Amino acid sequence: GQQVMQIPQYQHVQEGEDFTTYCNSSTTLSNIQWYKQRPGGHPVFLIQLVKSGEVKKQKRLTFQFGEAKKNSSLHITATQTTDVGTYFCAGPENSGGSNYKLTFGKGTLLTVNP
């Protein structure tokens, strides 16, 4: 079945440093989604990328979707303590083009030292 791999599993940074997490799928994706889960919280949708090579920004967060639509990355510029949490990527399983079932990566836990 489809696999979505995410690296690194953990990342500890000093406040102000940049952070990047990478996501790779075993299959071509029609789209990719990113979620953030704060410690003790639930996953919250951040963004969806659809087009090959797409780049989207949300303030200090930059999301990229690879040209082959099999990989993606999330980059945070100048991390803040509010960025702490686990970041998940998720891709839909291919089933007649439906997006009804997501496969999640295992996530990257980001901790920030103030």
Next chain:
Amino acid sequence: DADVTQTPRNRITKTGKRIMLECSQTKGHDRMYWYRQDPGLGLRLIYYSFDVKDINKGEISDGYSVSRQAQAKFSLSLESAIPNQTALYFCATRAPVYNEQFFGPGTRLTVL
């Protein structure tokens, strides 16, 4: 009020007991999901439902069952709980157009 709610939020039970986790949503979404989260393993799909007449198994459905009582309600049952079902359980809905999922606050289940 939260759009997706789960009850109970925490539950401790013993091996062999039957447990039901409940999920309700006010978003009006047809698609609902149950996930299990374990440290280092991410989110794994247990069951999902497209409407009240449609129930589908996910990747780890063994030992679990579900009931979709109405569009707004989706319950997860453990018929005979075992310790390795100790985990954090999330219910989620899916928006029909943009496809993002909305998660409930989670139920932390401990099976002794």
